[in-house]
Amino acid sequence: MTTLSDVWPVFGLTLRTPRLVLRPVLDQEIPAAVAAARSGIHELGRNPFSTPWTELPDEELGPNMARWYWRCRAECTPESWTLLLGIWHEDEFIGCQDLGAKDFAALKTVTTGSWLKQSVQGRGFGKEMRAAVALYAFDWLSAEIAISEAAIWNTASLGVSRSLGYELNGTTRMAWGSQVETVQHVRLTPETFNRPDWDLRVEGHNPVARFLKVT
């Protein structure tokens, strides 16, 4: 029988850390993602995202999130891809960690972005999930650089980066909705990576590598 992962290999990918499971969000799991986001991700008025999607009214948040999940899937090609991974802890959906790239075959560079619901922040999950995608990028996809960025005041995100060995890579001023933010860019290589003391368990890698033409 042909399964959904046979048709869309990304759905077969699972990354496991000691406490977390990272895997693509299926349609039936979008409500759990919306509920987690609606429970609160950040202090009111302190938006850590370049697109202020968390400030949408309730009736727009769900459609906006669903549209984003579907867009990431629809636009996923070897030339430009985003693996949008949901985060589960003890079978509860707690956040998202994405891993993306443009022209990966030439640039060997990945980008990341993430969020956790506020009630589980500050327990090391953010570091664990970013370490998971950095390990996957370096050890399985043969990436050479992982970049990220955060508002200069985002001490939690920059704390994860510092702790994993990212180096500061300059600042820029960017328009975030109607706000102007100073954004700190950070950069990690296999040489600077503070590897965790646990092993990443990966399922479903080979079909994903073929699908994304990663050799």
Ligand SMILES: CC(C)(COP(=O)(O)OP(=O)(O)OC[C@H]1O[C@@H](n2cnc3c(N)ncnc32)[C@H](O)[C@@H]1OP(=O)(O)O)[C@@H](O)C(=O)NCCC(=O)NCCS
């Ligand atoms: C950013 C985020 C994913 C980090 O996850 P987290 O689970 O809260 O962070 P962790 O507990 O893993 O902390 C990782 C490191 O950062 C440090 N850190 C975390 N929060 C911090 C804070 N508010 N101030 C200073 N350092 C902080 C921790 O001490 C830890 O460092 P250590 O390993 O040296 O002890 C999470 O806070 C979040 O979702 N925030 C809102 C959304 C967001 O900002 N997303 C990123 C947009 S760029």
